[in-house]
Amino acid sequence: xxxxxxxxxxxxxxxxxxxxxxxxxxxxxxxxxxxxxxxxxxxxxxxxxxxxxxxxxxxxxxxxxxxxxxxxxxxxxxxxxxxxxxxxxxxxxxxxxxxxxxxxxxxxxxxxxxxxxxxxxxxxxxxxxxxxxxxxxxxxxxxxxxxxxxxxxxxxxxxxxxxxxxxxxxxxxxxxxxxxxxxxxxxxxxxxxxxxxxxxxxxxxxxxxxxxxxxxxxxxxxxxxxxxxxxxxxxxxxxxxxxxxxxxxxxxxxxxxxxxxxxxxxxxxxxxxxxxxxxxxxxxxxxxxxxxxxxxxxxxxxxxxxxxxxxxxxxxxxxxxxxxxxxxxxxxxxxxxxxxxxxxxxxxxxxxxxxxxxxxxxxxxxxxxxxxxxxxxxxxxxxxxxxxxxxxxxxxxxxxxxxxxxxxxxxxxxxxxxxxxxxxxxxxxxxxxxxxxxxxxxxxxxxxxxxxxxxxxxxxxxxxxxxxxxxxxxxxxxxxxxxxxxxxxxxxxxxxxxxxxxxxxxxxxxxxxxxxxxxxxxxxxxxxxxxxxxxxxxxxxxxxxxxxxxxxxxxxxxxxxxxxxxxxxxxxxxxxxxxxxxxxxxxxxxxxxxxxxxxxxxxxxxxxxxxxxxxxxxxxxxxxxxxxxxxxxxxxxxx
Amino acid sequence: xxxxxxxxxxxxxxxxxxxxxxxxxxxxxxxxxxxxxxxxxxxxxxxxxxxxxxxxxxxxxxxxxxxxxxxxxxxxxxxxxxxxxxxxxxxxxxxxxxxxxxxxxxxxxxxxxxxxxxxxxxxxxxxxxxxxxxxxxxxxxxxxxxxxxxxxxxxxxxxxxxxxxxxxxxxxxxxxxxxxxxxxxxxxxxxxxxxxxxxxxxxxxxxxxxxxxxxxxxxxxxxxxxxxxxxxxxxxxxxxxxxxxxxxxxxxxxxxx
Numbered sequence: 063x064x065x066x067x068x069x070x071x072x073x074x075x076x077x078x079x080x081x082x083x084x085x086x087x088x089x090x091x092x093x094x095x096x097x098x099x100x101x102x103x104x105x106x107x108x109x110x111x112x113x114x115x116x117x118x119x120x121x122x123x124x125x126x127x128x129x130x131x132x133x134x135x136x137x138x139x140x141x142x143x144x145x146x147x148x149x150x151x152x153x154x155x156x157x158x159x160x161x162x163x164x165x166x167x168x169x170x171x172x173x174x175x176x177x178x179x180x181x182x183x184x185x186x187x188x189x190x191x192x193x194x195x196x197x198x199x200x201x202x203x204x205x206x207x208x209x210x211x212x213x214x215x216x217x218x219x220x221x222x223x224x225x226x227x228x229x230x231x232x233x234x235x236x237x238x239x240x241x242x243x244x245x246x247x248x249x250x251x252x253x254x255x256x257x258x259x260x261x262x263x264x265x266x267x268x269x270x271x272x273x274x275x276x277x278x279x280x281x282x283x284x285x286x287x288x289x290x291x292x293x294x295x296x297x298x299x300x301x302x303x304x305x306x307x308x309x310x311x312x313x314x315x316x317x318x319x320x321x322x323x324x325x326x327x328x329x330x331x332x333x334x335x336x337x338x339x340x341x342x343x344x345x346x347x348x349x350x351x352x353x354x355x356x357x358x359x360x361x362x363x364x365x366x367x368x369x370x371x372x373x374x375x376x377x378x379x380x381x382x383x384x385x386x387x388x389x390x391x392x393x394x395x396x397x398x399x400x401x402x403x404x405x406x407x408x409x410x411x412x413x414x415x416x417x418x419x420x421x422x423x424x425x426x427x428x429x430x431x432x433x434x435x436x437x438x439x440x441x442x443x444x445x446x447x448x449x450x451x452x453x454x455x456x457x458x459x460x461x462x463x464x465x466x467x468x469x470x471x472x473x474x475x476x477x478x479x480x481x482x483x484x485x486x487x488x489x490x491x492x493x494x495x496x497x498x499x500x501x502x503x504x505x506x507x508x509x510x511x512x513x514x515x516x517x518x519x520x521x522x523x524x525x526x527x528x529x530x531x532x533x534x535x536x537x538x539x540x541x542x543x544x545x546x547x548x549x550x551x552x553x554x555x556x557x558x559x560x561x562x563x564x565x566x567x568x569x570x571x572x573x574x575x576x577x578x579x580x581x582x583x584x585x586x587x588x589x590x591x592x593x594x595x596x597x598x599x600x601x602x603x604x605x606x607x608x609x610x611x612x613x614x615x616x617x618x619x620x621x622x623x624x625x626x627x628x629x630x631x632x633x634x635x636x637x638x639x640x641x642x643x644x645x646x647x648x649x650x651x652x653x654x655x656x657x658x659x660x661x662x663x664x665x666x667x668x669x670x671x672x673x674x675x676x677x678x679x680x681x682x683x684x685x686x687x688x689x690x691x692x693x694x695x696x697x698x699x700x701x
Numbered sequence: 702x703x704x705x706x707x708x709x710x711x712x713x714x715x716x717x718x719x720x721x722x723x724x725x726x727x728x729x730x731x732x733x734x735x736x737x738x739x740x741x742x743x744x745x746x747x748x749x750x751x752x753x754x755x756x757x758x759x760x761x762x763x764x765x766x767x768x769x770x771x772x773x774x775x776x777x778x779x780x781x782x783x784x785x786x787x788x789x790x791x792x793x794x795x796x797x798x799x800x801x802x803x804x805x806x807x808x809x810x811x812x813x814x815x816x817x818x819x820x821x822x823x824x825x826x827x828x829x830x831x832x833x834x835x836x837x838x839x840x841x842x843x844x845x846x847x848x849x850x851x852x853x854x855x856x857x858x859x860x861x862x863x864x865x866x867x868x869x870x871x872x873x874x875x876x877x878x879x880x881x882x883x884x885x886x887x888x889x890x891x892x893x894x895x896x897x898x899x900x901x902x903x904x905x906x907x908x909x910x911x912x913x914x915x916x917x918x919x920x921x922x923x924x925x926x927x928x929x930x931x932x933x934x935x936x937x938x939x940x941x942x943x944x945x946x947x948x949x950x951x952x953x954x955x956x957x958x
Contacts, residue, residue, distance in 0.1 A: 114835040129756060129815075130822050132862055133764045149842065185838070192838035194831045194891050196854040203845025219841075221855060227763055228858060235830035242826035250819070273811055302758040336731045339740055342760045444762070447786050448733075513835045561746050563739070607751050612713060613812040615754050616746065 064319050064480030066472070066671055066686045070174040075692045076156075079178045082475070083518055087525035094119035097524050100267055100282040102254045102309055104131030106226070106505060107488025108288030109233035110512030116245030117236075118517055123280060124237065124246050125269060127253040127304055127618075132234045135290060135302040136508060139226025140347035140441070142210055142218035143190075143505040145183040150207045150216040156180045161693060162213055163503060166393055167468070167496020168645035168661065169695050170322070170669070172688060174475060179494050182510040187219055189513055193232040197221050209391070210349060210501040218502045223347050223440045229505055233512070252278075253618065255549075256542040257285065257313045257484065264313075264484035265532050268542045270550075272618060275611040277546050279539040283529055284483045284520055287313060288512065291467035291489040293326065295626045295633065296578065297570020299464035300332060300345040306622035307629045310471050310490050318479040319671035319684060321472035321492030323629070324637035327499055327646045328579050329465030330397035333448055333458075334417040343463035344448055346420075346441055348501045351390045353425040353434065354458070356381050356397070358409040358418050365411050369419055369457050380404055380418075388700040395498045395646045395659075396700055398462035402579050403657065405461075412459045421457035462579060466504060468495040468646065469636075472671040472686070476519035477511060480671075483527065485520060487511035492669065497645025550610040553620045558603030562619045565600050569593070569623070569630055577634050582650040586638040590631060597627040632672055632681060639683065642666045663695050702728045702794040706741065708753055709801040711810050718810065720799075730790035734777060735760060735767060737789055738800075753800075755814040762786040762926065765861030768868065769814045770801040775865035775924040783863065783926045803864050805873035807911040818864050820910035821878060827906035828899035829882040831891050850888050857884035859927040869924030872913030877921035879907050880937035881929045887940055897944035904941050 071078040071085075089097065097120050101112040104126040112124040126134060146159040159180040164171060187205070191197065197219050198206040210218040221228035240246040249269065255277075256268040264285040270277050292307035293299040314320050331350055332343045357379045359365050364372050380400055382389040392400070401418045404410065411417050426434050431454060435442070442453045449459075470492040471479050477493070478485050488508040495503065532539075576589035600623070608614040643652040643659035644666070652660045669686040704725040711718030725741050732740065735757050742752035758766040762783040769784055771777035777787045792798065800814065808816040846854075858881070866877035883900055886892035892899070908914075915934060922931050 110835070117834040128758060128764075128766060129818060130765075130862065132822075133758055133766050135759060135764070137765075138759045138761055138763050147841070187841040188838035189833070189835060191841040191844075192831065192833035192891055194833075194854070194886050194889050196851050196858050196885065196889070197841075198855075199846055199848045199851040201848050203847050204842050221858075224763065224855075224859065227861075228855075231858065235825060236833075236835075238822060238825045239830040239832060241822075248822075250822075302764060303760060304758050337729055339729065339732055339736050341733070341736050341739055344761050443781075444786070447782060448788070450788070450790060517835065561743050563743060605746060607746055607749070613754060613815065616752060 064317065064673055064684065066319070066480070066684055067474065068172060068686060069474040069476055070172060071475070075173060075177045078174050079181060086518060086522035089521045089525045091119060095121060097121065098123070098282045099284045099286060099520065100125070100280055101286045101288060102267065103134065103288035103290060103490070104237065105134035105136035105288060105290060105488060106230055106233055106508030107512040108134065109230065109237045110509050111286055111288060111487060111516050112246050113233060113236035113240050114513050114517045115520070116240035122246040123249060123282070125249045125252045125254055127251065127272060129250055131237055131248060131250065132231065134230060135305055136230045136505070137227045138302065139505055140223045140345065141349045142208065142220035142225045142502040143186065143229060144210070144217050144502040145187045145219060145506065146180050146217060147184055147187060149205060152215045154215040154217050158215065159183060159217065163494070163500060164496070164693055165696070165698060166500040167498055168659070168698055169496065169663070169667070169690065170325070170644055170688065171494055171496030173690060173692055175493050178515070179507060179510050182514045183506050185514055186506060186509045190229055190232050193236060195221060195228045195232045208349065209352065213500065223349070223438070226505060229509065233509070254309045255312065255546045255621065257316045258538050258542045259316050259481055260532050260536060260538045261530070263482045263527065263529065266539065268539070268546050270546065273613050275609070275614070277543050279534045279543055281532055281534050281539070283524055284485065286485045286487060286516065286520070287471065287490050288487045289490045291470065292629060293464040293467050295570070295630050296464040296574050297566050298335060298340065298343050298574070300329060300343055303342060306625065308622050308625045310486070311625045311629050313471060313479065313481065313484060315674050316481065317674065318481045318484055319472040319673050320469070320632060321669050321671050322469040322636065323633045323672065324577070324640060324647050325468035325497045325645060326464060326633070327394060327466040327468060328398040328462040330394055330401055330462050331420065331460045332463035333445065334412055334461040336413065344444070345463070345465065346445060346458065346460060348394070350420060350438060350441060353437070354390065354420040354422050355379055355424055356390050356418055356420055358404045358411060362408045365409060365415065378404070378409070385700045392700045393498060393500060398579055399648060401462055417459035417461045419457040420460045422453060423457070426454065464574070464578070466499055468492065468497060468499055472669065476522060477516055478519070478523060483523065485516060487516055497647055549621070550617065553604070553606050553617060553624070554610055556602065556604050556606065558605050560603050560605065562604060562606065562616060562623050565596065565604060566623045566626065569596060569627060573630055573633070577637050580648045580650050581637050583638060586634050589634045590638070593627065593631045593634065600624065600627055635681065636670055636672065640666060640670065702730060702789065702792065704728055704792065705797045707797065707799045710753070710813055712812065714809060714811055728789055730788065732789045733760065733785055734771065734787040734789065735785045753814065754812045757785060760785040763861060765863040768803055768863045768865055770803065770868060772799050775868040776926055781926055781928055803868035805867045805912070807873065807875070808864060808867065820912070821862050821864065821875065823910060824875065824879055824903055824906045825882065828895065828902035829886070831886055832895060833891070844890050846890060854885050854888045857881045857929060857933050860929050861927055863926065865924045865926060866921035867912065869920040870913065871918055871920065872916060874915045875907050875910070875912040876915035876934055876937065877925060877929055879903050880933035883937045883940055884933040887936060896940065897947055900937065900940035900944045901948065904937070
């Protein structure tokens with residue numbers, strides 16, 4: 063049974079990270095070069111970790127499936143990054159950012175982790191500025207801040223609507239600097255397909271070279287997964303097409319516990335689906351809600367009318383009505399569910415009635431079109447390019463879409479999974495966001511893990527572990543290579559009648575309907591019945607053209623979808639077991655009279671960590687109880 | 702819409718390539734160009750044929766993965782738009798569309814429309830960074846940066862590294878890409894200590910990779926989906942020249958000293 067000890071330091075919260083850093087063992091400078099670490103993934107967490115570890119002197123190999131580490135999906139984050147700098151002098155503090163994040167996560171995250179995140183947030187901004195990240199500035203030359211969904215202070219730093227891009231380029235450039243220096247060996251167009259565990263410790267991975275098809279073993283002293291989230295289990299999501307669960311799922315089947323898989327985030331401001339061949343959903347930054355007003359017609363019969371023909375009095379600004387103190391800035395889960403609710407009532411707008419208006423007429427009248435163009439110009443252009451509608455003159459239509467996954471591999475305070483030597487950082491772990499992530503906190507967590515947490519904690523592991531030398535022809539590596547090769551062979555040999563995408567689309571639709579924004583026991587039970595059947599059909603009837611010995615994008619997709627077909631079951635199982643509503647997990651059976659989420663702290667103040675029990679066997683649920691010593695477990699209210 | 706596609710097919714780096722014609726009926730104008738290719742691929746797979754390989758990922762115009770020549774233009778006919786953000790409503794029923802990979806000596810074709818753009822990463826490795834190892838940074842507000850400089854840096858930093866500038870250039874030069882990074886870092890106070898070394902090293906690497914020289918055709922700016930300005934080229938040339946002179950002087954001083 064896996065060890066679920068959180069290794070959270072005891073004592074006062076504010077001192078815990080400092081004390082822990084002192085208590086951790088160090089690897090002496092001369093010895094660092096003797097250790098080799100594999101970093102899988104090159105987004106914010108992966109790039110920053112790989113660069114920082116290399117700067118410390120460790121030998122590092124970094125892997126990404128894209129053609130360059132700069133393409134990782136962190137690049138698409140738009141809005142910003144939070145930090146408790148209190149530059150705006152509006153009452154922010156480390157404690158407030160900590161409290162907001164814990165509360166925003168609906169009290170399902172570890173206090174000590176979140177406090178550390180808030181502490182480190184200030185260092186991240188400094189680090190990024192030093193790297194040349196062109197954050198927005200005020201005329202006096204100081205850094206600009208704005209407020210962002212779910213926060214009442216202006217603590218969000220941003221680089222136009224491309225904050226993720228600029229932060230990633232900063233980390234990518236640091237990584238390239240280390241590649242040039244010889245500290246990091248970069249493997250692009252390589253996909254991790256197995257984790258290798260020797261004597262109970264993670265000692266390497268097996269990858270497929272996506273150009274040559276070569277299956278290769280990589281041996282190391284520790285492995286770091288920075289492979290992102292699994293929102294593509296819904297097929298249509300705001301994630302990049304290549305985002306997948308394969309690396310974390312393979313690690314799970316090798317013994318790493320999976321934490322809170324049902325905690326998925328639906329983002330309220332995405333462009334609604336236009337047709338059946340749509341391949342992804344595009345996010346419109348949440349920052350739009352700073353000025354835009356969300357509404358639908360009060361009466362169903364008005365839905366088909368042009369928005370301009372609906373009188374002010376006939377409009378329902380439902381977020382302002384239901385949540386007067388946060389209004390259009392209500393947190394993502396709340397805003398998403400409210401949109402679903404009005405659409406379920408038949409008051410949605412646009413194709414299929416699955417959309418609500420995000421209207422800029424008021425701010426344009428109040429501030430002028432130029433100000434709105436300066437703030438959101440690139441987003442408005444993007445909207446117009448996709449929909450062929452001009453948001454300066456008619457309101458945008460938006461609808462929630464799967465966006466981020468708070469769940470991920472379980473890790474302790476040191477970001478190590480239940481497999482010693484396997485560390486998990488960024489979105490790939492479950493750690494800091496509880497049941498719901500606040501806007502502009504993903505970039506913060508990815509960089510906190512990569513720049514400022516993992517570089518210390520991995521040293522503690524390496525200094526403590528007595529690692530015997532392992533060769534690439536060790537039996538475990540040979541077994542893993544054979545498993546990868548056999549799987550490839552099997553996928554190619556099926557030669558059925560359905561494409562990989564058609565399976566993915568069907569799975570995604572099922573997950574969205576039964577395990578999306580709102581869930582109930584009956585629907586989840588149906589999904590749990592349907593998923594194994596779909597998976598069985600996949601393994602009998604999928605068609606994967608081409609060979610395994612060359613570039614084969616269908617084969618890449620097939621492997622990822624095969625893993626989603628297994629993983630989907632775990633999400634539903636977790637969602638079914640959690641008989642409460644919290645954050646992004648909304649169980650229809652557990653709501654207040656006015657439709658708000660109803661937590662059950664008595665029974666569910668714990669992390670659900672699922673352990674693999676073998677193929678065809680039910681996974682085992684283990685629990686890490688969550689303790690709240692510093693904050694009071696309150697009902698989340700944004701009214 | 703019904704379209705006729707002429708697509709470059711090349712099964713491997715060393716394999717001969719050729720244009721293959723595909724009939725593409727029932728294309729909705731709301732599809733993106735890549736979704737249209739997805740659909741064509743689904744139909745090819747159903748017929749037991751190999752799908753067309755192309756790089757893509759975010760599909761929202763920011764990752765820089767996608768890129769192909771569409772009717773002779775990098776990323777197609779719409780300005781400031783990547784292939785993934787190009788929508789089929791730009792075309793009309795009956796159109797013939799020619800789709801080819803980026804063509805440049807420094808971007809060898811890997812498969813169909815997929816090319817190797819590793820040369821761009823190596824230009825960054827040569828000097829496209831500020832050496833600021835994790836940990837030692839001063840407070841973010843310790844060094845004010847004028848809004849004008851921050852904006853100019855951001856304009857240049859918006860480059861997505863897709864390679865369209867190279868593909869559009871008659872000389873297959875990577876000057877716009879290189880100049881964008883030299884400008885982004887060179888206008889910021891944090892980028893000053895390495896400014897001259899950076900310009901020399903990046904330009905040198907660009908030449909080593911086999912990219913052509915810049916003769917100011919300006920096709921790169923026309924093709925750039927992010928609107929990177931030709932002004933960055935002026936800055937690169939100026940910084941390179943100053944750096945070269947400084948280097949010569951330093952060498953001379955070292956020689957006499």
